[in-house]
Amino acid sequence: MTMTSIDRHDTDILILGTGGAGMFAALHALQTAPAGTKVTIAVKGLIGKCGCTRMVQGGYNVALGHGDTVERHFMDTIKGGKWLPNQDMAWKLCEQAVVRVRELENEIGCFFDRNADGTLHHKAFAGQTADRTVHKGDLTGIEIINRLMEQVLSRPVEKLQEHRAIGLIPTRDRAALAGVLMIDMRTGKFRFVRAKTVLMATGGGPTMYKYHTPSGDKTMDGLAMALRAGLPLRDMEMVQFHPTGLLAGDHTKMTGTVLEEGLRGAGGQLLNGAERRFMFDYDDRGERATRDVVSRGIYAEMQKSNTSSNGGVYIKMSHLGPEMVRQKFSGMVKRCADSGFDLAGGLVEVVPTAHYFMGGVVVDTDTRTEMEGLYVAGEDAGGAHGSNRLGGNGVANSTVFGGVAGDVMGVDIRRMGALRDPDESVLDAEVARACQPLGQKPANVQDLRHRLQEAMWEGVGVIRTRRGMERGIARVAEISDELMQSGVASANLAFNLTWHDWLNVRSLCDVSEVIAEAGLARENSRGAHYREDFPESGDLDSSYFTVARQRGGEIDVSREPVQFSIVRPGQTILPVGEPETLVEAN
Amino acid sequence: MLGLRLYMAQRLSAMVMIPLTLGHIAVMIYAVQDGLSAAEILGRTKGSDIWFIFYGLFVLAVSLHAAIGLRVVVHETLGLKGRALDVFMWLAGLLLLVTGLRAVLAVTL
């Protein structure tokens, strides 16, 4: 096999991923870099058609009206993150969101929903003290990504579509990044791309859970690469679950996809297997409690085996009048109907589903990492959300910091003279790693993935314990070993999805272990991380965040104190006399 | 293979033909219904300026219209393009124009 021949390719600025972060980075890099700078975008799918930014439904948080301020947005973000966010990042997020939304409207060509008087419409997402979410119906992501995609496609950007990044290759002295190894998925050949600066914007994506919402291309490749490159990862225990994912059986990809938040907001009821309402057993707000609370309520009910036929619970809307439901939630009703369920008139099975990954690479507010030449933005970067991401802050985060990364790379590149040469031994090792399954006897990769997803769901899921997580780690290790022995038919590597499935499970196993280790290191419950054996949030003033690194094949997790650089627990930066919330109770 | 100009020419000529063809069909139906013989019809058209203009205009319009229409069909089904396609269009138009005008003259002169 000639699979170890590597095609070599050079560029100046390389961007991995075409979500909100990747595309904004490309556009901004073109604006700030010196004329003649070559910008290349490499993506696992097609430009703009993969990743989760496109799937954004609810909208984009920005303080742009109704008396809302950046300070208020910031305070909500910090409180929502249970005092764990990197405050400087959170501040930049809230402050720059204003600029980014104006840019989206004025330069990129998005049109967000308006009020009758022509001003932007804002709605209130849970956990916010102002109406601050701008949106385009409930398909906000499509509007944002389509417009960004047009801009990128019509500019002189080199496009490497269906190119999967598999390794960050440093220089021989390990001080800087030389380039990125990828697989041209269409041909199955390796390609090594050198660049002066690289933005990693591959979008995390906790798809190692049995139920998950992100798009199929997201398998934590970026964080797995960063881990191998020895970079520090923070908040890795923080996996956000959405309470109502569709449950339709293991065999369908529909399972795990989001049924929107608004269903519960409008009065949808959750029923257990006996068709009895149960959320009030757990919280006074019933179904209208926050995402994490409802997820835990459902999970607890499932642990008691009070489940529906596929092992979840039911959501019921029919008492609101099927006609009304059909009208108000037409998209959701249609989607359910497509998989054979009657959301308006019947019961639909739901289950908590892994939605967003708060953890990520440690970066500064300019998206720089510890490694010269490597930048990280979007869901791959940790810090802005702390232990919990507010609905609407996800796409704000990716577009804000993607743009920042583009600006910073465009400037930094001026002081970077030449392309760096890679450490060939690392390059060879990465190629060998990717080729691991190719010589071996084919096995069923899908089964391994299912087992991994079960292990993480059961051991490191919505409600965690020491024993559960330790058991999870052991199971992941077992699956990981088995994966290394599993082969993939290698006669034709062009568009070989099974090989990529193998690589997907590889990344997922690596990061799963870190999630569990970080979970063990946090002996309290904050935001998305809930431990039955440590249910209290712990002292806020001495809040710490976890930092995980790979050292000599071992995961090493440390705790670092949160710097309250802008506001301390118990305090606020809102002017005195500001009301607690600007949202009218409904 | 249709730019705005050809499109306009085709649509405008079609619009011109609408009253003409409807008129023609009406006349034919009327004629057949009234049992007019071919000789009687010819008797009315011959020497008439009105009918000359009526059918003359039709022939002009149809030459333009059908030539462009054929251009489209030939491009889409036979893949003809560029100069060859232009030449084809002109020839088709010319053929219709010449045969058509001869017929008009024969009927109305």
Next chain:
Amino acid sequence: MIRPHRSHPLWIAYLLHRLSGLGLALFLPVHFYVLAFALNQPERLDAFLRFADDPLVKVAEFGLVFLLAVHVFGGLRLLALEFLPWSPRQKTMAASAVAAAFLVAGTFFLQAV
């Protein structure tokens, strides 16, 4: 067999329009030629009149009018669709235009024979 993605009224209307247009473009010159050929000399007039009464010619003439009717109504529909503000009802118009064309042609045919 009509390929599955095509089996709907609008596409059939398109097909009929194209076929009738093509048919017209092929037969109209013949029609013109025959007309001129038959009439360009006065002494031929009688011959022509006999010729025009030939049932075969009658059928051919009918064919031409039939094609014209189909094409004109299809064309009217297209022009309306392109130049008048669009409404969903145009789908129905597609079908009814074709129906109308057949109706007109039908009456003509019945009258002719």
Next chain:
Amino acid sequence: MTADSNGLHVDVWRGSGTEGRFERFLVPMQESQTILDVVAWIQQYADPTLSYRYACRVGMCGSCAMMVNGVPRWTCRTHIKKVIKDNAITIAPLRNLPVIKDLAADMDPFFDKWVAAGGVHHPTRDRNDEIEKLSPATPERIETDTGIECINCSVCYAACDTVSSNVDFLGPAALQRAWTLYLDPKDADPGVILEAVSGRGGCHNCHSQGSCTLHCPNGLNPMKAIAGLKRATVSSFFKGGR
């Protein structure tokens, strides 16, 4: 599993470029099962070399479209019950696009034309300016809303026979995007858009076959949008726009 009523006979196109043939697979039938699930099952359990593409699995990304029983569809949202005939289904790559391998088509021509149709916003303001106050209720805006939620799945492009017979034709989705942009009061240069859609591959080549509108999974109406462009170009023609 035997070839009884529980098995689904699935003929799948295998090959790359222009070469290829159908291969038959027997797939177990399930309660909730989409065409994408069927394809994935074949790759995961029957033939690991099968190539196809998907991402979002909920009808938002437009990556998963294929020809199902000869009709272009989004496969992630097509329940097998909707298309199954005599326990059999035929699945092929999207029409009118080059095939990369098996069920994965090369969508570049589709997007090249999207750009060629002028489908890129021409700004009048920048990020330092306020967001323009714009009524959501103008006729233009209401019209735009009927065409803006395109997921660029290329289903309409695959359904259109003019696309197959006229290589230059920009196709329904690209033209529809141009139309929404033309209507956009924020766009600085509607003239450029009309220019872009008036060339040899422009809106005037559409024969109103309507297959685009019929098959669009999102219920959009590119045929109507193209008619709008035709009207707009014609009136600018009369106004001496060129």
